[in-house]
Amino acid sequence: MINSMDLKLTAVSTDIKRIGADALVVGVVKGTDGPVLVASPFSAKVTETLQNSLAALNITGAADELVRLPATAETKAQLLAFAGLGSFEESTLSTEALRRAAGSAARQLAGASTVVFALPAATVDQAAAVAEGVALGAYQFNSHRSTPATKVPVSEAIIATAASADKALPAALKRAAILGRAVRATRDLVNVAPNVLYPATFAQEVKDSVKSQPLKVTIFDEKKLEKDGYGGLMGVGGGSERKPRMVKVEYSPTKAAKHLALVGKGITFDTGGISIKPAAGMHAMKCDMAGAATVFQAIVAIAELGLPIKVTGWLCLAENMPGGASTRPGDVLTMFGGKTVEVLNTDAEGRLVMADGLVAASAENPDALIDVATLTGAQMVALGLRTAGVMGDATLRDAVVAAADKVGEAAWAMPMPEELRPTIDSQVADLANIGERMGGMMTAAVFLNEFVGETDGVKIPWAHVDIAGPAFNEQAPFGYTHKNGTGSSVRTLVALAEDMATGK
Incomplete structure (x- = not known):
């Protein structure tokens, strides 16, 4: 009855240019003067180009928004996904805003096996929130289907964070994985x-x-x-x-x-x-x-x-x-x-x-x-x-x-x-x-x-x-x-x- 697949959670530094993945998730906030790309992992030139393109691409930064584009030359990911973080300034993003944005992206990116999450995660708490959101969003219930859904949930999430070398981060990621597994198992039983x-x-x-x-x-x-x-x-x-x-x-x-x-x-x-x-x-x-x-x-x-x-x-x-x-x-x-x-x-x-x-x-x-x-x-x-x-x-x-x-x-x-x-x-x-x-x-x-x-x-x-x-x-x-x-x-x-x- 409890059939939810496990999820691999790891962390790397914010230099993600050489990391291959099916998708790369970056964050956009809904600013007072329009959408703003935050914590960009790209060079200043590419970041500026993407920032100037957000409005034209109808990217608003609203919560639950996910807009997919072909990846840029500065990443080995196959897909670039813009995840809305809601109406927050970068300096005041709550852990719950990060958790929800990461979870929404993971939920909507079913079919992508490995995903890099380059959301604003400068601290252990922020990185853990991103990891937990992914662990909650990457879910699917297939127990009663004769043929499982073709788009399976994300199975590996790589969290890009400035806190990647922090000694407290492995325990935080382990906790996120345990909580995600418990929530997914609860959903299985209810469903x-x-x-x-x-x-x-x-x-x-x-x-x-x-x-x-x-x-x-x-x-x-x-x-x-x-x-x-x-x-x-x-x-x-x-x-x-x-x-x-x-x-x-x-x-x-x-x-x-x-x-x-x-x-x-x-x-x-x-x-x-x-x-x-x-x-x-x-x-x-x-x-x-x-x-x-x-x-x-x-x-x-x-x-x-x-x-x-x-x-x-x-x-x-x-x-x-x-x-x-x-x-x-x-x-x-x-x-x-x-x-x-x-x-x-x-x-x-x-x-x-x-x-x-x-x-x-x-x-x-x-x-x-x-x-x-x-x-x-x-x-x-x-x-x-x-x-x-x-x-x-x-x-x-x-x-x-x-x-x-x-x-x-x-x-x-x-x-x-x-x-x-x-x-x-x-x-x-x-x-x-x-x-x-x-x-x-x-x-x-x-x-x-x-x-x-x-x-x-x-x-x-x-x-x-x-x-x-x-x-x-x-x-x-x-x-x-x-x-x-x-x-x-x-x-x-x-x-x-x-x-x-x-x-x-």
């Missing part, structure tokens, strides 16, 4: 058809794909879940012939000072159950397991990076189908840990499986607990299709948002208003699974909060990340983001783990 990826096969893929990693995988099947009282998973998955699973993934390095627990929603297909969804667009509900895929691949990346932090992942896997054994509106489920929930809407299923996962994760008394889920349509109403909503303990919530900002992923801190808690009261059980319709993203977080445990009488720091919009892109590709599965929040979780490991 797989739901008749191929379901709870049992997802669980087996996790176990099979980490045999070479320092990870321990434990799979709880339906018999174990039933015996131990995982009522959320068993209730949601009851209507499907493909029974639920809980997968525990553990990374426990020696001398780990902190323990981070991650819980991921893994609804491998969501019909809504008896409260069935409209048929239009239901095919995209194969993405409802993106939270579990994100958590899994974040842990893989953390292990590959060798971070000195213990991380435990709980993947809550179920298929929400209508059937004779489905949960009905009005049923009461007993969750793992003993709390009861009246199910008023079977399409509010994600919070039920996540409740089981949060209780299980809390039992190990982690230092921080984060859940990731494509949880509510209300998230998209509130924040659109590209920005994740983050709720929970204010300190941890803000740390998650800061980590997202650092890696270029859009996230926004949201409150959990106290007036929403009474709306999930039930007349027959401890809680109801839905409450106030307005502010539904926050109501779902208020529900999840009820299942976060305590350590020595103090609530475990917890944050909830709703990725309903950013996890799956049904619109046109942009930057390093392809259509369908995006791999959103993998890099945020890794960055947060890095911060925790270093005591930030």
Whole structure:
């Protein structure tokens, strides 16, 4: 299922005249007086000629723009590609602008095997951003095609940078490669058809794909879940012939000072159950397991990076189908840990499986607990299709948002208003699974909060990340983001783990 090809990332000095490649990428910014060629690797004369030709060639420097021309005499590349960096001055280009431009170029240059990227990358951080963008943009999903696409992704990227001799650069390039591989693997899992990826096969893929990693995988099947009282998973998955699973993934390095627990929603297909969804667009509900895929691949990346932090992942896997054994509106489920929930809407299923996962994760008394889920349509109403909503303990919530900002992923801190808690009261059980319709993203977080445990009488720091919009892109590709599965929040979780490991 995880089939993404690997990518070779290397760095060279900015003298790239003798380097053969299928394409050479240079950057153009959208200046106040027109397009400007930046960090040109060419001689002053050729640079001037190219600069004077930009407007005539209708090159603007806008983000996502890529204009191809025959290569000049000063390079052995076969093709010269002008990549738009957006409306920035050369001195203030952000790492995210570089990441997106490199990713967009890599995405659009499918079919070119080896590409030199001569973008403004004077520092290690800038060179790493270019490398990471390429690693995110060079992607293709072919698992279900009888004949693979003829234009394969870029397989070798050469980063031209003034920091090529810096001793910190190899580690930065390695990190970029690891992050790119984790994001691409997350996309693979999200993009797989739901008749191929379901709870049992997802669980087996996790176990099979980490045999070479320092990870321990434990799979709880339906018999174990039933015996131990995982009522959320068993209730949601009851209507499907493909029974639920809980997968525990553990990374426990020696001398780990902190323990981070991650819980991921893994609804491998969501019909809504008896409260069935409209048929239009239901095919995209194969993405409802993106939270579990994100958590899994974040842990893989953390292990590959060798971070000195213990991380435990709980993947809550179920298929929400209508059937004779489905949960009905009005049923009461007993969750793992003993709390009861009246199910008023079977399409509010994600919070039920996540409740089981949060209780299980809390039992190990982690230092921080984060859940990731494509949880509510209300998230998209509130924040659109590209920005994740983050709720929970204010300190941890803000740390998650800061980590997202650092890696270029859009996230926004949201409150959990106290007036929403009474709306999930039930007349027959401890809680109801839905409450106030307005502010539904926050109501779902208020529900999840009820299942976060305590350590020595103090609530475990917890944050909830709703990725309903950013996890799956049904619109046109942009930057390093392809259509369908995006791999959103993998890099945020890794960055947060890095911060925790270093005591930030």
